[in-house]
Amino acid sequence: MCTHRYSEISLRVSLAFFLAFLSACGGSYSSGGGNNNPPPPIPTLAQNAAKYNLKIGAAADSPYLGDSNYASILGSEFNELTAENEMKFASVAPTATTTDYSGADALVSFAQSHQMAVRGHTLVWHQQVPGWVSAASSTAQLNTILQNHINDEVTHFASKIYAWDVVNEAFNDDGSGSTPATVRSTIWYDSPGIGFAGQGTAYIEQALNWAHAADSTAKLFYNDYNIETQNPKSDAVYLMAQDFTNRGVPLDGIGFQFHVDLSFDNASVLSSVASNFQRFAALGLEIHITELDIRLSDSSAASLAAQAKLYGELAALCVQQPKCTTFQTWGFTDKYSWVPGFFTGMGWALPWDATYQKKPAYNSLLTGFQRCR
Ligand code: XIL
Numbered sequence: 001m002c003t004h005r006y007s008e009i010s011l012r013v014s015l016a017f018f019l020a021f022l023s024a025c026g027g028s029y030s031s032g033g034g035n036n037n038p039p040p041p042i043p044t045l046a047q048n049a050a051k052y053n054l055k056i057g058a059a060a061d062s063p064y065l066g067d068s069n070y071a072s073i074l075g076s077e078f079n080e081l082t083a084e085n086e087m088k089f090a091s092v093a094p095t096a097t098t099t100d101y102s103g104a105d106a107l108v109s110f111a112q113s114h115q116m117a118v119r120g121h122t123l124v125w126h127q128q129v130p131g132w133v134s135a136a137s138s139t140a141q142l143n144t145i146l147q148n149h150i151n152d153e154v155t156h157f158a159s160k161i162y163a164w165d166v167v168n169e170a171f172n173d174d175g176s177g178s179t180p181a182t183v184r185s186t187i188w189y190d191s192p193g194i195g196f197a198g199q200g201t202a203y204i205e206q207a208l209n210w211a212h213a214a215d216s217t218a219k220l221f222y223n224d225y226n227i228e229t230q231n232p233k234s235d236a237v238y239l240m241a242q243d244f245t246n247r248g249v250p251l252d253g254i255g256f257q258f259h260v261d262l263s264f265d266n267a268s269v270l271s272s273v274a275s276n277f278q279r280f281a282a283l284g285l286e287i288h289i290t291e292l293d294i295r296l297s298d299s300s301a302a303s304l305a306a307q308a309k310l311y312g313e314l315a316a317l318c319v320q321q322p323k324c325t326t327f328q329t330w331g332f333t334d335k336y337s338w339v340p341g342f343f344t345g346m347g348w349a350l351p352w353d354a355t356y357q358k359k360p361a362y363n364s365l366l367t368g369f370q371r372c373r
Contacts, residue, residue: 049079056369139192166221177232219253221253
């Protein structure tokens with residue numbers, strides 16, 4: 001039996017869609033108008049998700065906003081966006097004495113004019129670090145640099161960004177059995193680090209505290225890949241999250257990236273995702289699917305159908321977990337996907353193709369979001 005959170009239904013949801021929703025989730029309504037009423041309009045992804053107060057977003061880059069197809073799909077199908085690149089350290093602080101928020105600001109203003117929420121990505125990462133930062137050699141310098149960076153950027157976007165990926169990809173892909181993964185050696189941790197080398201997750205805690213000091217209302221996230229299922233890497237993140245929540249460190253949720261391929265569509269993998277989500281939810285943390293794409297090795301009808309099935313299953317997994325509050329894809333059109341550049345021979349990873357046609361994945365997402373919590 002589904003329960004509905006009527007009070008959370010967004011004003012953007014049309015009456016027609018609302019009635020369709022009641023019907024789809026087991027409610028009933030009478031149109032009172034016989035059979036001559038026009039069918040309800042096909043809802044967008046965001047309209048489907050609004051009934052759960054679920055944010056449906058995509059990563060975007062501001063130069064593409066000039067592409068009218070891109071802007072019109074982004075602004076109508078999604079109620080949230082994140083910066084694919086333009087909030088990273090190298091983008092916002094190209095030199096030691098200059099900041100450049102122009103790209104990120106353009107994304108925020110697009111979002112605001114389309115009633116979309118904005119997710120911040122990312123403050124502390126070992127990649128896309130500006131050269132002047134990499135050249136800084138002392139821990140004391142780096143500590144000051146990182147504190148200033150977090151403070152400047154979070155303050156710049158205060159009240160405009162509802163959630164931040166404060167730290168990204170801080171764990172290694174190691175560990176085995178019941179031995180959790182280790183903290184990755186990075187410029188921020190121990191090479192040379194900001195002053196917490198050898199102290200595990202203490203530097204992550206410091207970054208969260210700095211972000212919280214700059215904007216106490218933004219939700220703060222740890223974000224990583226290969227933590228979707230229960231495995232030694234997600235175990236390490238879980239132990240950190242448990243420790244932080246126990247001690248009141250400002251951590252509101254975990255971002256699960258979900259850069260996956262078709263091997264992910266496996267019953268034991270999907271059930272592991274559900275139980276993994278549940279253990280983080282039990283800590284009181286929010287779950288965000290942050291960078292979903294499903295890469296293929298070809299665009300055959302069979303591959304697109306298999307991809308669609310998996311997109312739908314992941315949408316349903318999120319809908320069925322009440323603490324899953326944001327569902328983002330990493331881009332939305334194959335035209336600009338990062339996948340072909342990073343995974344040799346792979347591509348076709350997103351719900352719209354390179355000519356902005358909806359792929360089977362799109363309808364499958366709609367169906368997935370039509371499930372009941
Ligand atoms: C990627 C972008 O998509 C690319 O355009 C860029 O060249 C490199 O970074 N995990 C993350 C994202 O957290 O920031 C990465 O984004 C993809 C992997």
